[in-house]
Amino acid sequence: MSKKRVYVVPHSHWDREWYFTIEDSNILLAENLDHLLELLEQHEEYHGYVFDAQMSIVDEYLKVRPDNKERLTRLIEQKRIFVGPWYTQADSLLVHKESLVRNLLYGVKGTETMGHSMNVGYLPDIFGQNTYLPALFHDFDIDYAILQRGIYSDQLDGNTNFLWKSPDGKSVKANLIPLGYGPGKFLNAEKEFHQERLQPMLEKLAKMNKDTDNLLLPAGGDQVLVREHFPETIQQLNAQDEQYDYVLSDYETFMEDTWEEGDFDHTITGELIGTENSRIHNTIRSQRYDIKQWNSFVEHKMINQLEPLAVIGKHLGLRYPQEWLDIMWKNLFDVHAHDSIGGCNSDDTNKDIMHRLEKINRQADGLLNLIKKQLTHAIASKLKEDDIVVVFNTNLKPYHGAVETTVFTKEKDFTLQTMDGQELPVTVTEQEYLSGGKKIVVTAEGDKEVEIPGYYRSQLLVDQAEIPGLGYTTLRVKQGTGIARLQPDNGTTIENDNCQVTCNNQGKLILKDKRSDLTMENFLQFENVADAGDSYDFSPLPKDEPILLDEAELIHIEKSSLVQQMIVMHQAAVPADLQERKDNQEKRPLTVYSTIELRKGEDLIRIHHEMDNQARDHRLRALIQTPVKDAETSFGDQGYSIIERPVTNPRMETWREQGYKEAPVPIYTVEQFAGVESAEGHLTAFTKGIKEYEVIAESGQLALTLFRSVGLLGRDDLLWRPGRASGINNKVVTTPDAQMTGRMTFDYALYMENENVEEAALFRLADHYNDRYVSYQKQNLNTFEERLDRFEIPYPISELPDSHELAAIDNPNVFISAVKKAHDDDAIIVRLFNPSDKEETVTLASDYLLDQQLTNLAEEKDEKITASTVAIAPKSFQTVKLS
Numbered sequence: 052m053s054k055k056r057v058y059v060v061p062h063s064h065w066d067r068e069w070y071f072t073i074e075d076s077n078i079l080l081a082e083n084l085d086h087l088l089e090l091l092e093q094h095e096e097y098h099g100y101v102f103d104a105q106m107s108i109v110d111e112y113l114k115v116r117p118d119n120k121e122r123l124t125r126l127i128e129q130k131r132i133f134v135g136p137w138y139t140q141a142d143s144l145l146v147h148k149e150s151l152v153r154n155l156l157y158g159v160k161g162t163e164t165m166g167h168s169m170n171v172g173y174l175p176d177i178f179g180q181n182t183y184l185p186a187l188f189h190d191f192d193i194d195y196a197i198l199q200r201g202i203y204s205d206q207l208d209g210n211t212n213f214l215w216k217s218p219d220g221k222s223v224k225a226n227l228i229p230l231g232y233g234p235g236k237f238l239n240a241e242k243e244f245h246q247e248r249l250q251p252m253l254e255k256l257a258k259m260n261k262d263t264d265n266l267l268l269p270a271g272g273d274q275v276l277v278r279e280h281f282p283e284t285i286q287q288l289n290a291q292d293e294q295y296d297y298v299l300s301d302y303e304t305f306m307e308d309t310w311e312e313g314d315f316d317h318t319i320t321g322e323l324i325g326t327e328n329s330r331i332h333n334t335i336r337s338q339r340y341d342i343k344q345w346n347s348f349v350e351h352k353m354i355n356q357l358e359p360l361a362v363i364g365k366h367l368g369l370r371y372p373q374e375w376l377d378i379m380w381k382n383l384f385d386v387h388a389h390d391s392i393g394g395c396n397s398d399d400t401n402k403d404i405m406h407r408l409e410k411i412n413r414q415a416d417g418l419l420n421l422i423k424k425q426l427t428h429a430i431a432s433k434l435k436e437d438d439i440v441v442v443f444n445t446n447l448k449p450y451h452g453a454v455e456t457t458v459f460t461k462e463k464d465f466t467l468q469t470m471d472g473q474e475l476p477v478t479v480t481e482q483e484y485l486s487g488g489k490k491i492v493v494t495a496e497g498d499k500e501v502e503i504p505g506y507y508r509s510q511l512l513v514d515q516a517e518i519p520g521l522g523y524t525t526l527r528v529k530q531g532t533g534i535a536r537l538q539p540d541n542g543t544t545i546e547n548d549n550c551q552v553t554c555n556n557q558g559k560l561i562l563k564d565k566r567s568d569l570t571m572e573n574f575l576q577f578e579n580v581a582d583a584g585d586s587y588d589f590s591p592l593p594k595d596e597p598i599l600l601d602e603a604e605l606i607h608i609e610k611s612s613l614v615q616q617m618i619v620m621h622q623a624a625v626p627a628d629l630q631e632r633k634d635n636q637e638k639r640p641l642t643v644y645s646t647i648e649l650r651k652g653e654d655l656i657r658i659h660h661e662m663d664n665q666a667r668d669h670r671l672r673a674l675i676q677t678p679v680k681d682a683e684t685s686f687g688d689q690g691y692s693i694i695e696r697p698v699t700n701p702r703m704e705t706w707r708e709q710g711y712k713e714a715p716v717p718i719y720t721v722e723q724f725a726g727v728e729s730a731e732g733h734l735t736a737f738t739k740g741i742k743e744y745e746v747i748a749e750s751g752q753l754a755l756t757l758f759r760s761v762g763l764l765g766r767d768d769l770l771w772r773p774g775r776a777s778g779i780n781n782k783v784v785t786t787p788d789a790q791m792t793g794r795m796t797f798d799y800a801l802y803m804e805n806e807n808v809e810e811a812a813l814f815r816l817a818d819h820y821n822d823r824y825v826s827y828q829k830q831n832l833n834t835f836e837e838r839l840d841r842f843e844i845p846y847p848i849s850e851l852p853d854s855h856e857l858a859a860i861d862n863p864n865v866f867i868s869a870v871k872k873a874h875d876d877d878a879i880i881v882r883l884f885n886p887s888d889k890e891e892t893v894t895l896a897s898d899y900l901l902d903q904q905l906t907n908l909a910e911e912k913d914e915k916i917t918a919s920t921v922a923i924a925p926k927s928f929q930t931v932k933l934s
Contacts, residue, residue: 054296055257055264058305061281062101062271064175064232065108067139067388068400070764070784077111079274084112087277088122091131096282098299099131101271104173106138106161107384128166133301135162135169136193141387143174143181144322144720145336145343145742147350148690149868149882151181152908154384155191157377159909160874171302172196172223175232175269177389178332179720180323183690185225186217186927190908195306196225197267199232200331201323203702208317209261212309216320218692219927224310225319228269229259229328235270238278240287253295265309266295267302322694326706326713330777332393333713334589336720336743337670339394339401339789340758344740344797345408346386351739352415353379355823359445359870362879363521364422366857366899367429368848371872372418379411395586395764395778398788413838420837423827425846430525431829433850438528439829440467444518446823447860447867447881447895453613453650454515456826458528459833460507466531467513470853475526476514478611479536483508485833506832512613514651518824520859521870528828537609537616545608545615547649550656550803554619558602560647562656562676567805569732574676575658576601577643578754579625581632582670582761583769586789587777588713589670589759590769592632598623600643617647629668641666655737655800655820660757667790668761672745672754675801678732680751687725687744688817691868691884692926693810698727698746707773714771718745718756723817726802727753733804735813737820741799755799760791810886811864818866858897858933865893865923873910879933880910885923892922900933 065080067073084102091097102108113120126132138158143151162168172188172195174180180201188196196215207213207227215225234252237244256266270281278284281299288297324331336343358376365371390396391404427441440458444450458465463482467475487503518524544553551563562574577600584590600621609616624638631637641664648657660673684695702715719725725744726735736744736753743756764784765776776783800820802813827837834841860867860883869882879900885891895903896919904913905921908930916931923929 053264054294055266057253057266057268057295057297058300059235059238059268059270059281059285059297060101060301060305061278061299062232062269063103063275064271064273065103065105066273066390067107067385068396068403069390070397070400070779072400072403073385076274077115080108080112081115083276085116087132088119088126090277090279091126092122094282099133099301100277101133101169101301103140103175104133104135104137104169104171105140106135106158107381109134109161109165110381124165127162130167130301130303133169133303134165135159136172136191138381139384139388140175140177141384142177142389142392143184144179145392146346146387147354148183148722149354150350150383150387151187152869153380154387155187156874156908157380157384159191169303170194171306173302174198175228176200178335178393181690182320182322182694183217185215185223186219186221187908188223189221192907192909194224195303196223197228197302197306198225198323199228200329201325202227202319203325203327206319206325207259209259210263210315210317211256211259212263212313212315214316214318216318218320218694219924222318224306224315226267226306226309228267230256231329232269233272235268236272236275238270238281238284240284240291245288245291262315263309263313265305265312267305322689326715327709327711330587330713330772332395332587332777333716333718334584334743334759335393335395335587337589337756337759338586338761340740340791340795342392342394342401342404342408343742345405345412346392347740349383349408349412349415351821352412353383354869355821356445356825357415357419359521360419360422360443360825362870362872363443363523363857364426365872367426367851367855369422369425373872375414375418379414382407382411394789397764397784398786401788416837417839419825420839421844423825424840424844425848426523426851427827427829428846429848429851430853434525434853436527437829437831440526440528440826441523442515442518442526442824442826443523444520444824445870446818447520447858447870448863449520449859450515450518450824452515452653452819454513454824454826455511455822456513456828457508457510457836458828459830459836460509460528461504461832462530463507464530464532464534466529466534468527468529469516470525470527476613477534478512478613479509479534480512480614481510482536508833512650514613519854519856522856523854525853535611535613537611537614540608540610542608543605545610545617545647545649547615547651547653549654550649552617552647552649552656554603554605554617558604560603560619562803564803564805569678569803569805571676571678571803573601575603575645576674577621578672578674579623579641580670581629582668582759583629584761585766585769585776586761586764586786588769588772590771592629593770595632598625600641606644613651615649619645619647621645625666625669627666632668639665654802655816656803657800658798660797661794663794664760664792666760667792670759671757673757675734675736675753675755677727677734677751677753678803678805679727679729679734680731682727682729682746682748682751685719685725685727685746687719687721688723688814688886691928692886693813698748716771718743724813725753728807733806733808735802735808737800737802737817739798741797757797758791758795760789762787762790814866814886815863858895858900860893860895862891862893865891868928873932875910877934881931881933882928883921883923883931884928886926888925890922890924892920895919895921895931895933897933902934904932906930906932
């Protein structure tokens, strides 16, 4: 009988921050890596060490140990220290698909410059796997993946090795580490450990691998120091063990050997969020809502606005801000580390995360301001006009629809006109008079204060005819009379051509689709329950009864020809904290103000909530009534297409008896939208920062979790998560900031239909809702609206025309996830995707970007395009390089 081979892989799982801060982590990192370098250099018999697949570790180390770069590079080249392909270990379900691509791009490129990027998509600890991870690895030429969480035993075929396939058919060779990344952390050759701990683990691994004699034993843990004794321990184990042959190895070698010797054709697909063998923390998606909201906001600004605008600017003669974007992306990757974006951290760490996001946002605002100002100045110079508004379309599709912008005028009334003199329909949604203040004038008699006339700041909704693809159009601001404003209305209904919303005298909100006469009674309510969980998981409180905010009080209605708004209030009394809820003691008001908005010609019902939370230990969800009763599945976008999810999980019936680590509750993550549909109708919610939903089958409601309020990092024996606390289990860390007291806002939009809706239609609505445009007014009244306006800057471009189109695509069923400069050269990268079930072709039309090539996500494999036509496989993406 041949021995089974045990591949022992020494490693550290390096959390960037957690219950400790990033400064703690980096100080420890420098000490541990110093020691590792010295050990590996002095002991050739030490095969190698995996440093958690993160390039960020290299960057942080070299900031304080720059003199060690050559030593570190040598060991990475020799494959004795393994880093990459990630920049940080990102949560794959809570961040934008393009953020995952960039994380790998910076990780692969960075580690390759150091000598080698690990050829394994290593996922030791993230809380669930995005369905498109295999496609991303495949397109970076990464052959293998190793993961811990998310797979049920019955998804395997008796092996921990399998093919992992994305919806577009791309796959990687994968291995599940069912015992986690730490079974060999305390590996030694002592008899007690060998017989009582090591042998049972290896027996379990052997039973799970019927078609191979190769077993993988990760030997590390969180922030661990390299085990100096491992080479000697391996020798001792081999001398005394008759069943197993031990070898000190690495993940690449294990995968190469195992897949060369074995043929594993079993395929696993889909979003991997199984809770049988490891915790997924499904409800972490609503923990620290402020972090999720800010991250979503910053990602959108960088990916959908700043980078495409910078491409327009680069084409027209401005410098592309690559160095700034590198800094911003790397800071954002720190936010995307699984604990960081999860919010399951100490308050000090979460403050750092929020500060990081605010800093990136300020940098993005500054760069947007600079580019808009420079381009608009050149347009005004050509026109020889000063008071203009330029609207920039940062999408490759021509934009049709309303535009939100802000203008400053001397007079209360004014008009906006196209360059051919056509007056555009405009509604002032908010207007305020601002004092001009005073300025100092130097005279022969000395400095004098001079009063500056006041002016008006107006927020507008403009019915814009069209903005060219990846380009801009210019509007004139002219003095005029009779500009439309939102006017108070004494009725109880708002409507447009498609929808109608009524607040009846019983306090019920009624939504009607006028095209089909489909009506939802009481379509918006709120549900408040106790949260007896911790920073990782929501936990119900036994015998707790939900408190419903189900009666709306109409505050007021305002209307114009372009937009109608209804403001309502929902209120209920809720306990102050968990103890008061248990004791049924004193309650305090919980009030939610909602603005419901319908715009002319738009299919969306826009909803904005505001509240001041003063209660603790609770969860608040918006309950959206849908036309679908007894729904069996819901849907949501993930990556480059739409996936289906079960509304009720049959595993819930027996999860305790089967020993699952966590209840498999059917609560899911929102990327951009989620909804339900059947023969009864369709409803989709498009969210901005809200990341968690559940469909309640009995009522037909779509529940959007607005936020959780909980003040502990770590709690034992939760109702849905038995046993030890997650994370650190020997100390409870209080996190009062995570109670989320204070003011919060929430934004989403609804789309209702009486029939099934194509995938492309939903992605078009998501694009429309997410404002892929920016605007700028050249004016001399206010220099504080955008922070850089008050400073002198250079103007590299002398003149520009009043409209421009850099490039556009001709297929409405194809979408854009990125427009940016290439990582290593001056070409333009455009990433297209096709969410439908059939192949789509698209033409990239441009009078300027004539050389067009297909490339991969690493932007390295170039293939000439003929006739500028790109074919995109079903549910797939394609990257194009333009110059």
